[in-house]
Amino acid sequence: MSVRFPEVNTPATLVDRQRLQRNIDAMAEYARAxxxxxxxxxxxxxxxxxxxxxxxxxxxxxxxxxxxxxxxxxxxxxxxxxxxxxxxxxxxxxxxxxxxxxxxxxxxxxxxxxxxxxxxxxxxxxxxxxxxxxxxxxxxxxxxxxxxxxxxxxxxxxxxxxxxxxxxxxxxxxxxxxxxxxxxxxxxxxxxxxxxxxxxxxxxxxxxxxxxxxxxxxxxxxxxxxxxxxxxxxGDAQQLELDRIGWDDIALTILTTVVSRDDGSSGSTRRIVVDAGSKVMGGDRPAWTTGFGRVMGEPDARITALSEHHGTIIWPEEQDLPEIGSRLQVIPNHVCVAVNLVDYLYVTDGNEPLEKWQVAARGLNC
Amino acid sequence: MSVRFPEVNTPATLVDRQRLQRNIDAMAEYARAxxxxxxxxxxxxxxxxxxxxxxxxxxxxxxxxxxxxxxxxxxxxxxxxxxxxxxxxxxxxxxxxxxxxxxxxxxxxxxxxxxxxxxxxxxxxxxxxxxxxxxxxxxxxxxxxxxxxxxxxxxxxxxxxxxxxxxxxxxxxxxxxxxxxxxxxxxxxxxxxxxxxxxxxxxxxxxxxxxxxxxxxxxxxxxxxxxxxxxxxxGDAQQLELDRIGWDDIALTILTTVVSRDDGSSGSTRRIVVDAGSKVMGGDRPAWTTGFGRVMGEPDARITALSEHHGTIIWPEEQDLPEIGSRLQVIPNHVCVAVNLVDYLYVTDGNEPLEKWQVAARGLNC
Structure with a gap:
C-alpha cells in the first residue's frame, strides 16, 4: 500500500502550487478582458x-x-x-x-x-x-x-x-x-x-x-x-457542484487517512471512515450539495456524514473499498471555513510538500 | 442604548463561570449516584x-x-x-x-x-x-x-x-x-x-x-x-432543542453586535444581521433544529442563515427590532466546533469579563 505524503500526519490541508497559480492567473486575465x-x-x-x-x-x-x-x-x-x-x-x-x-x-x-x-x-x-x-x-x-x-x-x-x-x-x-x-x-x-x-x-x-x-x-x-x-x-466542492469549475481546478484538498472500514458483511452499511471531520473540513452543507464534500479522483464516492473528527464515506458498490490506513484527498464544501480551521497549509507540487504557509489572519473575527 | 460588555469587541465567546461550575457539579453528582x-x-x-x-x-x-x-x-x-x-x-x-x-x-x-x-x-x-x-x-x-x-x-x-x-x-x-x-x-x-x-x-x-x-x-x-x-x-442550542437542558443551563454564548437592520418597509424581509457568522458559531445545522443557533432570552427569534461573518435573524413580528449597534448573546448549535474557532474564551460573572482562558488544544486535529 502506497501512502501519499508519508512525511505529513493527517488530517492535513494541502495546496497544489501550480493549480493555485493557474487559478489566480485565469481570474486576473478575465478581469483584464x-x-x-x-x-x-x-x-x-x-x-x-x-x-x-x-x-x-x-x-x-x-x-x-x-x-x-x-x-x-x-x-x-x-x-x-x-x-x-x-x-x-x-x-x-x-x-x-x-x-x-x-x-x-x-x-x-x-x-x-x-x-x-x-x-x-x-x-x-x-x-x-x-x-x-x-x-x-x-x-x-x-x-x-x-x-x-x-x-x-x-x-x-x-x-x-x-x-x-x-x-x-x-x-x-x-x-x-x-x-x-x-x-x-x-x-x-x-x-x-x-x-x-x-x-x-x-x-x-x-x-x-x-x-x-x-x-x-x-x-x-x-x-x-x-x-x-x-x-x-x-476552488471547492460547492463551486464544483455548481458547475462553475472542474475537478482539475481544485487546488486545495485535505489529506486524510482511512481509520475505519466496514465491508458490510455483518449487516451494517458498507463504508469507510476517514480522519477528516468538521473540525478540518467545516460543517457547511447546503441542501443542493451531494454531501459534506467530495473525494478527489472518486466522483461517485459520497461523504454522507461529518462528525468533528470522522468523515463517513459511502464508496461505489462496484469498486473495492480503500484499505484501512490508506490515504485519500478530500475536498471541502466551502474552502473559506476550512482554511480558517488550520494554522498552516502545506504547499505541494502534487507529489511532496515543498513548504508551509501560515494562515496569518486565522480566526480574526473582529 | 445600553451596550453589554462594552470593553470587549464582538464577536466574542463568553463563558458564565457560575453556570459552568453548576453544570460540572451536576454531571459529577449524576455519575456518583x-x-x-x-x-x-x-x-x-x-x-x-x-x-x-x-x-x-x-x-x-x-x-x-x-x-x-x-x-x-x-x-x-x-x-x-x-x-x-x-x-x-x-x-x-x-x-x-x-x-x-x-x-x-x-x-x-x-x-x-x-x-x-x-x-x-x-x-x-x-x-x-x-x-x-x-x-x-x-x-x-x-x-x-x-x-x-x-x-x-x-x-x-x-x-x-x-x-x-x-x-x-x-x-x-x-x-x-x-x-x-x-x-x-x-x-x-x-x-x-x-x-x-x-x-x-x-x-x-x-x-x-x-x-x-x-x-x-x-x-x-x-x-x-x-x-x-x-x-x-x-450546553448548546442542540441540547436545548432536544429538551436535554434548559435555557438557564447555557453557560457559553457569543456576544454579537447588530450591524444591519431592515424594518421591512422597503418590501424586503424584516430582519437584523449580527456579526456572529459561521466562523465563530460553527456551521452545524441538523434538519431537526430551528435554525443556526438561538438568541439568549429571545426564544421566538430565529437564526435563519449564517455566512462567515453574518448571522441573519428573523425577529418576532410583535416585538420591536433591536437597534443597530446594540448587542445580543447568541447560542451556537454545537458548542464543540464553536470553541475550536477562537483562541480565548472570556470568563464572566454574567456582568463583566473576569479573565480570559486560552483554548490550549485549539485546532489540534492530529
Whole structure:
C-alpha cells in the first residue's frame, strides 16, 4: 500500500502550487478582458504569500471581512484594502481604523446612517482618510439597502466628511443550481440603479463593486467596475457542484487517512471512515450539495456524514473499498471555513510538500 | 442604548463561570449516584482550566479525540487520558504515544486488527504501557465493530502485548428528537453483548465506556461502567432543542453586535444581521433544529442563515427590532466546533469579563 505524503500526519490541508497559480492567473486575465478591477477577497485564504501572488498577477488591492484581517495585510505591505462589511466600530476599533488608514488606502462598508454617525462620533478628525462604500442589497437579503435607500447613507458619509467611494453588493443568492446568471443580472441592475439614485442626488459615484465566486466569470463589466471573488484561488466542492469549475481546478484538498472500514458483511452499511471531520473540513452543507464534500479522483464516492473528527464515506458498490490506513484527498464544501480551521497549509507540487504557509489572519473575527 | 460588555469587541465567546461550575457539579453528582466513572470529553472545551474543575469535581480522567489534545493535557498534569478514537498512528505519532504513555496512564481506541498490527510494527517494546479499548458500533454506524466482531481485535491486542482495557461506544444516533432513550438501550445492549463475547473468548473485560451528551443523564449504570459526555459543561442550542437542558443551563454564548437592520418597509424581509457568522458559531445545522443557533432570552427569534461573518435573524413580528449597534448573546448549535474557532474564551460573572482562558488544544486535529 502506497501512502501519499508519508512525511505529513493527517488530517492535513494541502495546496497544489501550480493549480493555485493557474487559478489566480485565469481570474486576473478575465478581469483584464472585461475591464473589471480585481480586488480578491482575502478572507478565503488569510495568507500573506497568496496576496502577493494575487497582487503580482494584477489585483488592484484586497477585500477583507474584518479590521483584524485588514491589520494583518496592511502590516504585510498591502497598499489598498476594502473591508467589505457593514462595520460597527467600537472606540478601540475606530482608533485602529484611523491608524491603518494612515498606512494604506483603506475603505470600509456601511449600510446605515447610524453606523456613519457612530463612526463620526468616534473619529473627530482626519475623517477624509477613511473611504466608505455603501452596501446594496441585490437580492441576497442579508445586509445592504435596497438601491434607492443608499442615498441617505451616502449623504451622511458626505456630510460627516468621510470619503464616499461608491457602492458594493454581494450577490450571494448565486449559490444554488442555475442561480448564477440571474444573480449577475440582479447585481448589475441593483448597482446601476443605486448609482442612478446617487447621481440624481448630486453624489458622484466612482466604484460599483460586485461579484461572488459563482458569478465572477459571468460578469460583463461596463456597469460594474470592480469584482471581489474569493474562493477562485482554491476552488471547492460547492463551486464544483455548481458547475462553475472542474475537478482539475481544485487546488486545495485535505489529506486524510482511512481509520475505519466496514465491508458490510455483518449487516451494517458498507463504508469507510476517514480522519477528516468538521473540525478540518467545516460543517457547511447546503441542501443542493451531494454531501459534506467530495473525494478527489472518486466522483461517485459520497461523504454522507461529518462528525468533528470522522468523515463517513459511502464508496461505489462496484469498486473495492480503500484499505484501512490508506490515504485519500478530500475536498471541502466551502474552502473559506476550512482554511480558517488550520494554522498552516502545506504547499505541494502534487507529489511532496515543498513548504508551509501560515494562515496569518486565522480566526480574526473582529 | 445600553451596550453589554462594552470593553470587549464582538464577536466574542463568553463563558458564565457560575453556570459552568453548576453544570460540572451536576454531571459529577449524576455519575456518583449511578456508580458511573465520569471521564469527560475535553474536545468540547480544549481548556486546561476547565479540566482542573472537572477533575476536582470527581472526574476520573479525560477523554480526548486526538494525540495532539492528549499531549496538551498530559503536559498540564492530567494523569489518566483516553483517546476515544480509532487511532491510526504514523511512526512519529507512535513514538509520541509511547512518550506520553510513560508520563500518564494512556489508552487509545481501535476498531480493526490492522490498526493493532500497524501500532505493533511501530512500537517494538513497552507495549504494555499502552492501553487499548475496542470500539463497538451501537447503532450510530460511524466507526466501531458490531458487538461479536470486537473479539478478533481484542485478541490482536492481547497477542501483541498491549494492555487490553475494555470496550467503548458513542451512541451518536441519540442526536434527534426522541432518540436519546432508545439510544441508551442500544448502547447498553451493545456494550453488554460485546463483553459477553469477549468473556466467552477468555478475554476479561473491565471497562464498558459509553455516553453522549443527549444520553448522559439517562444512563443507568450497572452494565456500563464509565461515561464520556462533553457538551454538558457549556450546553448548546442542540441540547436545548432536544429538551436535554434548559435555557438557564447555557453557560457559553457569543456576544454579537447588530450591524444591519431592515424594518421591512422597503418590501424586503424584516430582519437584523449580527456579526456572529459561521466562523465563530460553527456551521452545524441538523434538519431537526430551528435554525443556526438561538438568541439568549429571545426564544421566538430565529437564526435563519449564517455566512462567515453574518448571522441573519428573523425577529418576532410583535416585538420591536433591536437597534443597530446594540448587542445580543447568541447560542451556537454545537458548542464543540464553536470553541475550536477562537483562541480565548472570556470568563464572566454574567456582568463583566473576569479573565480570559486560552483554548490550549485549539485546532489540534492530529
Amino acid at each position: 472585461h475591464e473589471l478591477r480585481l480586488r480578491p477577497h482575502a478572507k478565503t485564504h488569510k495568507i500573506v504569500e497568496i496576496t502577493r501572488i494575487q497582487l503580482q498577477a494584477g489585483a488592484v488591492g484586497l477585500s477583507v471581512a474584518t479590521l483584524g484581517e485588514a491589520k494583518v495585510f496592511v502590516e504585510s505591505g498591502v497598499e489598498d484594502i476594502f473591508v467589505a462589511y457593514p462595520v460597527w466600530a467600537s472606540q478601540e476599533q475606530a482608533a485602529e481604523l484611523l491608524r491603518l488608514a494612515n498606512k494604506a488606502r483603506l475603505s470600509i462598508g456601511a449600510d446605515s446612517v447610524e453606523a456613519i454617525h457612530n463612526l463620526a462620533q468616534r473619529i473627530p478628525e482626519q475623517r477624509e482618510r477613511i473611504g466608505i462604500l455603501i452596501e446594496v442589497n441585490s437580492g441576497h437579503n442579508r445586509s445592504g439597502r435596497m438601491p434607492p435607500d443608499v442615498v441617505p447613507v451616502a449623504q451622511a458619509v458626505v456630510d460627516a466628511g468621510f470619503s464616499f467611494r461608491g457602492v458594493f453588493t454581494f450577490p450571494g443568492h448565486s449559490y444554488g443550481p442555475d442561480q448564477a446568471k440571474p444573480a449577475v443580472s440582479d447585481e448589475e441592475q441593483a448597482l446601476a440603479s443605486a448609482k442612478e439614485a446617487l447621481v440624481a442626488a448630486g453624489i458622484p459615484t466612482e466604484v460599483l463593486s460586485g461579484g461572488s465566486s459563482p458569478t465572477a466569470t459571468l460578469m460583463h463589466g461596463g456597469v460594474v467596475t470592480e469584482m471581489r471573488p474569493g474562493v477562485y484561488v482554491f | 449511578h456508580e458511573l466513572r465520569l471521564r469527560p470529553h475535553a474536545k468540547t472545551h480544549k481548556i486546561v482550566e476547565i479540566t482542573r474543575i472537572q477533575l476536582q469535581a470527581g472526574a476520573v480522567g479525560l477523554s480526548v479525540a486526538t494525540l495532539g489534545e492528549a499531549k496538551v493535557f498530559v503536559e498540564s498534569g492530567v494523569e489518566d487520558i483516553f483517546v476515544a478514537y480509532p487511532v491510526w498512528a504514523s511512526q512519529e505519532q507512535a513514538a509520541e504515544l509511547l512518550r506520553l504513555a510513560n508520563k500518564a496512564r494512556l489508552s487509545i481506541g481501535a476498531d480493526s486488527v490492522e490498526a493493532i498490527h500497524n501500532l505493533a510494527q511501530r512500537i517494538p517494546e513497552q507495549r504494555e504501557r499502552i492501553g487499548i479499548l475496542i470500539e463497538v458500533n451501537s447503532g450510530h454506524n460511524r466507526s466501531g465493530r458490531m458487538p461479536p466482531d470486537v473479539v478478533p481485535v481484542a485478541q490482536a491486542v492481547v497477542d501483541a502485548g498491549f494492555s487490553f482495557r475494555g470496550v467503548f461506544t458513542f451512541p451518536g444516533h441519540s442526536y434527534g428528537p426522541d432518540q436519546a432513550k432508545p439510544a441508551v438501550s442500544d448502547e447498553e445492549q451493545a456494550l453488554a453483548s460485546a463483553k459477553e463475547a469477549l468473556v466467552a473468548a477468555g478475554i476479561p473485560t473491565e471497562v464498558l465506556s459509553g455516553g453522549s451528551s443527549p444520553t448522559a443523564t439517562l444512563m443507568h449504570g450497572g452494565v456500563v461502567t464509565e461515561m464520556r459526555p462533553g457538551v454538558y459543561v457549556f
